[in-house]
Amino acid sequence: MGCLSLNEVVNVYPVGFPGWKIAAKLGVTLVVRVRVFHDEESGSYWAQSSNLDGLVVSGATLDEVKSEAIAAGEALLSLQLDKRPHPTTALFTYRESALLSA
Numbered sequence: 554m555g556c557l558s559l560n561e562v563v564n565v566y567p568v569g570f571p572g573w574k575i576a577a578k579l580g581v582t583l584v585v586r587v588r589v590f591h592d593e594e595s596g597s598y599w600a601q602s603s604n605l606d607g608l609v610v611s612g613a614t615l616d617e618v619k620s621e622a623i624a625a626g627e628a629l630l631s632l633q634l635d636k637r638p639h640p641t642t643a644l645f646t647y648r649e650s651a652l653l654s655a
Contacts, residue, residue: 568630569604577634585630587622589615605629 566576602608612618
């Protein structure tokens with residue numbers, strides 16, 4: 554699974570949209586949207602995808618969390634697509650977030 558910027562997304566089908574598994578069987582490149590957050594208190598990053606169930610990772614650096622998200626995304630997709638390798642790309646969006654404490 555590679556990484557694209559928002560401007561490079563063309564001819565891809567989002568994971569989680571209706572029929573995404575059929576699109577994968579037809580050879581269409583899949584895209585997984587991954588949101589990356591930064592925890593200022595700990596200085597770490599975490600990422601999750603609402604499109605791909607189970608994709609939640611963390612890392613000490615932005616590069617580390619991206620790498621972890623790509624690896625986790627590939628593993629989760631192979632499970633959902635019956636272990637068939639498939640061209641997939643990740644679309645990362647970064648948002649600063651503050652964690653609330655009680």
